[in-house]
Amino acid sequence: MTFDAAEIRADFPVLDRRVNGHPLTYLDNAATTHTPRQVYDVFEEFYAGYNANIHRGIHELSHEASIAYEEAHDRVAEFLGAECREEIVFTKNTTESINLVAYGLSRDLDAGDEIVTTEMDHHASLVTWQQIAKRTGATVRHIPVTADGHLDMDAARELVTDDTAVLCAPHVSNVLGTINPIAGLVDLAHDHDAYAVVDGAQSAPTRPVDVGAMDADFFAFSGHKLAGPTGIGGLYGKRAILEELDPFLFGGEMIRNVTLTDSTWNELPWKFEAGTPPIAEGIALGAAVDYLSELGMENVRAHENDLAQYLLRELADPEFVRTYGPAVGEERTGLVSFNVEGVHGHDLSSLLNDNGIAIRAGDHCTQPLHDRLEIPGSARASFYVYNTRADIDRLLDVVDSARENLDGYLASDRYHDLISEHYHEPRNQGGLVDPTFVKSSEETTCGDDGEFHVTISEGRIEEIAFESRSCAVSRAVASLLSEKLEGMAVEEVAELDGYVVSALEGQYPDLRRECVEGPEDVIREAAREYVVSG
Numbered sequence: 001m002t003f004d005a006a007e008i009r010a011d012f013p014v015l016d017r018r019v020n021g022h023p024l025t026y027l028d029n030a031a032t033t034h035t036p037r038q039v040y041d042v043f044e045e046f047y048a049g050y051n052a053n054i055h056r057g058i059h060e061l062s063h064e065a066s067i068a069y070e071e072a073h074d075r076v077a078e079f080l081g082a083e084c085r086e087e088i089v090f091t092k093n094t095t096e097s098i099n100l101v102a103y104g105l106s107r108d109l110d111a112g113d114e115i116v117t118t119e120m121d122h123h124a125s126l127v128t129w130q131q132i133a134k135r136t137g138a139t140v141r142h143i144p145v146t147a148d149g150h151l152d153m154d155a156a157r158e159l160v161t162d163d164t165a166v167l168c169a170p171h172v173s174n175v176l177g178t179i180n181p182i183a184g185l186v187d188l189a190h191d192h193d194a195y196a197v198v199d200g201a202q203s204a205p206t207r208p209v210d211v212g213a214m215d216a217d218f219f220a221f222s223g224h225k226l227a228g229p230t231g232i233g234g235l236y237g238k239r240a241i242l243e244e245l246d247p248f249l250f251g252g253e254m255i256r257n258v259t260l261t262d263s264t265w266n267e268l269p270w271k272f273e274a275g276t277p278p279i280a281e282g283i284a285l286g287a288a289v290d291y292l293s294e295l296g297m298e299n300v301r302a303h304e305n306d307l308a309q310y311l312l313r314e315l316a317d318p319e320f321v322r323t324y325g326p327a328v329g330e331e332r333t334g335l336v337s338f339n340v341e342g343v344h345g346h347d348l349s350s351l352l353n354d355n356g357i358a359i360r361a362g363d364h365c366t367q368p369l370h371d372r373l374e375i376p377g378s379a380r381a382s383f384y385v386y387n388t389r390a391d392i393d394r395l396l397d398v399v400d401s402a403r404e405n406l407d408g409y410l411a412s413d414r415y416h417d418l419i420s421e422h423y424h425e426p427r428n429q430g431g432l433v434d435p436t437f438v439k440s441s442e443e444t445t446c447g448d449d450g451e452f453h454v455t456i457s458e459g460r461i462e463e464i465a466f467e468s469r470s471c472a473v474s475r476a477v478a479s480l481l482s483e484k485l486e487g488m489a490v491e492e493v494a495e496l497d498g499y500v501v502s503a504l505e506g507q508y509p510d511l512r513r514e515c516v517e518g519p520e521d522v523i524r525e526a527a528r529e530y531v532v533s534g
Contacts, residue, residue: 003295005385005387005388008295019358020354024358025391027395029334030360033205036227038287039287039291042280046068046283052064053276054277068286072090073282075286075289080211081214083212084239087236091232092231092232094124095124097221097235098128099248100235104247113136113163114140115129115167116141116164118169119143120173121170123366129168142159145176148326151180161192164192166195171199171202174201175364176369186214187215197216197219198220200220200221202335206334207300207333217241218235220235223281226288227385245272247272249275252276303385304384308332308383309329320340320403324338335380337379338381340379343406345362345471348398349361350509354409359380363377376470381395415473418480418504422475422476426476428464428465428482437529440522441519449470450467452465452466456530474518493523501517
């Protein structure tokens with residue numbers, strides 16, 4: 001197949017729809033790619049033609065389903081450069097794959113061991129290894145990220161020692177677009193007899209992957225990021241290691257023999273696929289890797305880099321835009337994260353959505369990385385095989401005018417007048433010198449960053465103020481709340497439920513519900529904590 005993004009687009013009917021009267025421009029592919037009809041047709045073929053459980057029936061439909069499911073493992077193995085299907089375990093997603101590895105390896109971890117991850121790891125990795133360390137007594141250490149968006153390999157060589165039991169790193173950053181020197185990291189781990197685990201969620205969909213040449217012990221990926229369905233992903237593991245690894249889930253299918261007192265495990269990969277698996281999804285995943293293989297993963301890589309370089313060059317001129325990650329000219333995957341001065345990512349995303357353009361805004365499940373960048377969140381445009389430079393041009397048109405159009409957006413009839421009023425004339429903005437308590441919203445997953453400062457006197461709120469780097473809507477709501485809560489009993493604040501929604505008379509886009517309700521959730525939780533503490 002000749003690689004032509006405009007022709008490829010015809011395989012994805014969802015891209016023909018309109019959003020808010022505009023043609024859909026989908027630039028949220030690092031979160032989830034769309035699925036071509038060559039893949040989703042598999043579901044109708046399965047359910048209409050041979051729907052049956054696998055490996056359990058001596059009848060034609062079960063046999064056909066079993067063969068199709070097994071062959072899907074073969075196709076994924078070939079796609080990733082694995083030696084055989086026994087090295088490919090189907091899971092729900094990258095997260096489950098990393099959890100499977102972490103659980104299996106935890107058997108041999110103790111207080112003397114170290115787990116090395118990176119500051120750019122996705123929460124799927126960071127949180128998993130944190131929890132494993134807490135349970136085993138192991139220590140987690142992190143390879144730092146440099147100012148230009150790379151892993152500090154000098155620091156990595158200092159961090160990885162003979163005490164290191166596991167090194168886990170992303171092949172590609174889902175925020176910076178950085179392509180990490182994964183072969184060097186794998187070699188570094190193996191030099192110290194540590195396991196090398198690779199988060200391939202962003203690399204398997206976007207570039208050729210050869211796990212054999214990479215020599216990683218484990219490689220995790222998701223189907224929904226590589227033109228496949230949701231609910232299916234996979235784990236590559238070296239056969240010898242998988243043979244020794246403890247199963248993550250127990251039950252039917254993953255057993256060979258069961259008595260009332262003991263069990264033995266099935267052969268690979270079924271040892272790790274307990275219960276009835278996502279059969280149709282697994283077969284569809286095989287169709288997805290076939291589709292990408294026909295396009296040519298080297299073509300996909302080049303196309304993504306071309307679009308990323310184009311957007312980076314165009315964003316380099318405006319002084320009010322800041323981008324993150326490798327500079328123009330250095331290869332990256334097909335995404336660019338950026339911020340527009342004076343326009344929070346949520347507000348930018350809303351302005352883009354008004355024009356039919358879908359991006360992602362927030363912390364992208366990488367809160368520590370955004371802390372390292374000293375920003376609460378970012379806007380991220382990410383591309384795939386069906387995107388063109390015309391899509392990027394539509395994005396740029398909105399970015400260029402976002403600062404000028406934000407006022408009109410907030411003053412439109414979609415929002416209650418109080419939003420625009422409190423955005424332009426905020427009450428109680430700033431901090432207090434000696435507050436009774438400070439409650440931060442930075443732990444939210446949406447990329448908001450703000451805090452309430454509260455002084456209590458005789459059980460009532462004597463003073464309240466807020467500081468915020470949140471979106472315009474959340475800042476306006478924080479101002480509205482601060483005006484309402486001054487003088488209120490703390491017990492009343494702890495029972496606050498729906499004040500903001502009522503005050504705004506429900507007049508705001510449903511897409512911004514979290515922005516509207518978030519500040520009230522934060523101050524209510526703070527009041528409850530104060531009441532409980534006495």
